[in-house]
Amino acid sequence: MLSSDDRQRLRNRAREVLDRNWMGASTKPAPDLYPHQWSWDSAFIAIGRTHDRPERAATELLNLFDGQWANGLLPHIVFDPSASGYFPGPDFWETHRSPHAPQAPPTSGIVQPPVHATAAWHVYRNLPDAASRRTFLEQIVPKLAAWHAYLYRERDPDGTGLVTIRHPWEPGLDNSPQWDAILARMHLAPDAIPDYERVDTSIVAADERPTRAEYDRYAWLVRLFAEDDYDDAAIREACPFRVQGVLFNALLVQSGRDLAAMAREIGQDGDRFEAQADRTAQAMNARLWDDAVGRYVAWDVVADRAVDPLVSAGFTPLFAGVPDADRADRCVTTMRRHGFLDVDVAVPTYAPRAFGFDPARYWRGPVWINLNWILRHGLARYGYDDDARRVDASTLRLVRDAGMHEYFDALSGAGHGTDAFSWTAALVLDLLADA
Ligand code: 2M8
Numbered sequence: 228m229l230s231s232d233d234r235q236r237l238r239n240r241a242r243e244v245l246d247r248n249w250m251g252a253s254t255k256p257a258p259d260l261y262p263h264q265w266s267w268d269s270a271f272i273a274i275g276r277t278h279d280r281p282e283r284a285a286t287e288l289l290n291l292f293d294g295q296w297a298n299g300l301l302p303h304i305v306f307d308p309s310a311s312g313y314f315p316g317p318d319f320w321e322t323h324r325s326p327h328a329p330q331a332p333p334t335s336g337i338v339q340p341p342v343h344a345t346a347a348w349h350v351y352r353n354l355p356d357a358a359s360r361r362t363f364l365e366q367i368v369p370k371l372a373a374w375h376a377y378l379y380r381e382r383d384p385d386g387t388g389l390v391t392i393r394h395p396w397e398p399g400l401d402n403s404p405q406w407d408a409i410l411a412r413m414h415l416a417p418d419a420i421p422d423y424e425r426v427d428t429s430i431v432a433a434d435e436r437p438t439r440a441e442y443d444r445y446a447w448l449v450r451l452f453a454e455d456d457y458d459d460a461a462i463r464e465a466c467p468f469r470v471q472g473v474l475f476n477a478l479l480v481q482s483g484r485d486l487a488a489m490a491r492e493i494g495q496d497g498d499r500f501e502a503q504a505d506r507t508a509q510a511m512n513a514r515l516w517d518d519a520v521g522r523y524v525a526w527d528v529v530a531d532r533a534v535d536p537l538v539s540a541g542f543t544p545l546f547a548g549v550p551d552a553d554r555a556d557r558c559v560t561t562m563r564r565h566g567f568l569d570v571d572v573a574v575p576t577y578a579p580r581a582f583g584f585d586p587a588r589y590w591r592g593p594v595w596i597n598l599n600w601i602l603r604h605g606l607a608r609y610g611y612d613d614d615a616r617r618v619d620a621s622t623l624r625l626v627r628d629a630g631m632h633e634y635f636d637a638l639s640g641a642g643h644g645t646d647a648f649s650w651t652a653a654l655v656l657d658l659l660a661d662a
Contacts, residue, residue, distance in 0.1 A: 240630075328457065435644060
């Protein structure tokens, strides 16, 4: 248990980090490593900020949607034109080649997990008065509706219920072992690799980041999309990375339900969003459930097979109420059996005894606070309150002892990546408020 002094210190430190990373209308994820606005970061930041600066949280989300494309795509980065020092920047993305991209602000041309309606629901409930709550919903609901419509139209044109991601950056879990087999299939001739220079490894130790071979493929995919002028139909034909992700679809289910609730608050039809969420949840249970292990798996659409590595993302459907009680219990049993719920350092992003587990390398093992937040809510939703509390305690201890880091060594708890990381700070504020 943390003392009340510890909790107050953490709260103060979290607010300091968020204030320092505030750019006037949005919050950058970290001072040097990520100097622009990121999509799902802003959603988590808004959730945390609702407790002390709800107006700022509303501004954060609305500013992100200023970068939304005319076809509804919500880009994963909205660039701050005055900031530099990030690869890939606007010149590499060339999103002006798409007829849908806005003239300004400059953006990337891929997406991140749709947790925004859930974030908007948190913001809405914390705004101080009825008038500002209503204005916020009237502004944000149509934008969220267009975003979800894009996903169902362009990322699931066959109407399977499951939407598809097309770049390892889209699920937000960049170098997760889930994508290894797919990236290994992408044999790039040396002259096919675009010219580029990484910045990340001059800020953070290279052995905590994705490899050069992974970055070659990240960059190659970006160029493929640009050369296809970001035309969704062309990309669907040409892209070798097409995956129905577990975390992505799970967050879409919960966001669909939250969007339905918000639409109804302002007298609009919520049933269509609810129906989409139901279909996605059903499709997850039909296609992504792995009965042999007791968890959900992503689906590699190109190879038409399940993605095998045992990652914590496989339990995130708990967050959205996707499994029935029996499947939920199987998930929790798998988590316990494979070292995801150990008392000291929880929750690793990849099973600690699995091949290629690395306690300190980015999304290949370390603990991340956003996934802890998603998983603790999933556990609590099904009544696993002790496990949820254990995740909370581990999360707060890690941050107290190591600081507001981006991720934490899954064995020792040491802080890695950048310090002063915004979603760590924001979700700590939310956990402290909940407790
Ligand atoms: C990481 O991803 C970016 C690319 O989007 C990068 O490595 O440069 C991921 O952890 C992602 O989930 C996160 O949104 C982003 C900013 O925090 O950094």
